[in-house]
Amino acid sequence: MENTPGILQAEDLVAVTSALDLRFARSVIIPAALMFGAVLWWAGRDSQVAPSHAAPAATRENSSVSHSEHASDASSVAGESGPDSQKFSDTGFRDYVAGKYRFLQSNPALGAALLERERIAVAINTARQSSDPAAKEAMSRQQAALEALDRKVGALLAPSDLAAFEVLKDSDVEQFQLEDFAGGVSGVAPLSEADRKAILYTKLAYRQRFRQVLADSRFMRDDPGAAERKLAFAEVSRALAASRDSYLQEVRQYLYDDEQFALLRNYETTEFNAELEKLRRMAYGE
Numbered sequence: 001m002e003n004t005p006g007i008l009q010a011e012d013l014v015a016v017t018s019a020l021d022l023r024f025a026r027s028v029i030i031p032a033a034l035m036f037g038a039v040l041w042w043a044g045r046d047s048q049v050a051p052s053h054a055a056p057a058a059t060r061e062n063s064s065v066s067h068s069e070h071a072s073d074a075s076s077v078a079g080e081s082g083p084d085s086q087k088f089s090d091t092g093f094r095d096y097v098a099g100k101y102r103f104l105q106s107n108p109a110l111g112a113a114l115l116e117r118e119r120i121a122v123a124i125n126t127a128r129q130s131s132d133p134a135a136k137e138a139m140s141r142q143q144a145a146l147e148a149l150d151r152k153v154g155a156l157l158a159p160s161d162l163a164a165f166e167v168l169k170d171s172d173v174e175q176f177q178l179e180d181f182a183g184g185v186s187g188v189a190p191l192s193e194a195d196r197k198a199i200l201y202t203k204l205a206y207r208q209r210f211r212q213v214l215a216d217s218r219f220m221r222d223d224p225g226a227a228e229r230k231l232a233f234a235e236v237s238r239a240l241a242a243s244r245d246s247y248l249q250e251v252r253q254y255l256y257d258d259e260q261f262a263l264l265r266n267y268e269t270t271e272f273n274a275e276l277e278k279l280r281r282m283a284y285g286e
Contacts, residue, residue, distance in 0.1 A: 093119070100175060101168055103197055110156040117149040117169075167204040174203055181267045189260040198254035199264070206247040213239035219283070226285065233283035237276055244272045 097118045098111070124142050127135040150169070157165055178200050182191045191199070214220060219232035248265055255261045280286075 100172065103168070104161045104164060105158045110153065113149060113153045113156055117146065117153060120146045120149065167208065171200070171204055174200060174207060177271065181264065185260065185263050189257055189263055191260065195255060195260070199251055202251045202254070203247050206243040210239050210243035229283050233279060236279060240272065240276060240279070244268055
């Protein structure tokens with residue numbers, strides 16, 4: 001079952017056009033994006049398509065890419081053996097982490113702590129999808145290590161970056177989607193780094209609110225009956241629509257280019273429709 005938060009999906013967002021970095025990001029994000037039991041971000045979770053579309057409206061394939069393709073990418077990168085492939089994987093992962101947290105004020109100690117944090121986070125998310133009893137047993141220890149590293153990172157961060165870290169650590173999906181969109185519009189309405197930052201942080205703020213509504217609802221629980229789940233779907237779908245609309249309304253003030261905003265609105269509407277449809281199928285047992 002697909003899952004999400006933190007959302008999932010990101011790599012070195014500065015060098016996202018590198019095919020090698022993108023393939024590595026896929027192998028990292030797949031298990032990360034499958035984090036919860038089912039929803040929080042299916043639209044983006046499956047959006048492991050390279051950001052090479054001519055226009056963002058054509059990126060619906062994002063959410064329909066099969067997990068077999070993801071598995072193929074993972075095995076072709078992370079699964080290769082030998083010193084050369086290990087060196088590539090290490091380099092790719094460092095780039096992924098550096099890109100994910102590029103908006104934070106960095107220093108060597110912080111960079112090392114973030115790198116270790118992400119390694120453990122990926123291990124936990126991979127274990128969640130594993131049938132290996134040993135991997136499951138290791139999760140509690142890994143979770144404790146992750147919490148300790150989050151505290152360590154917090155101590156190393158500039159005070160002004162604490163809130164940013166809290167949203168960035170679960171922003172893989174949103175960051176990947178941002179690069180997907182930016183790549184798609186680069187030839188007609190390119191985004192500046194300031195545009196990207198404004199889009200990302202605004203989107204994350206509203207996604208957090210939606211995730212909280214989803215977590216508080218009975219939609220994701222195992223016990224609701226069919227009628228109750230349908231009622232919960234109505235609540236969740238309203239929250240999803242409000243999240244998208246509020247995000248677009250606020251981000252409009254940061255994008256002075258009308259064409260940029262029109263393309264972004266089209267892209268986000270497509271993502272919204274795909275995510276809503278997956279939620280609907282869950283609600284109705286399809």
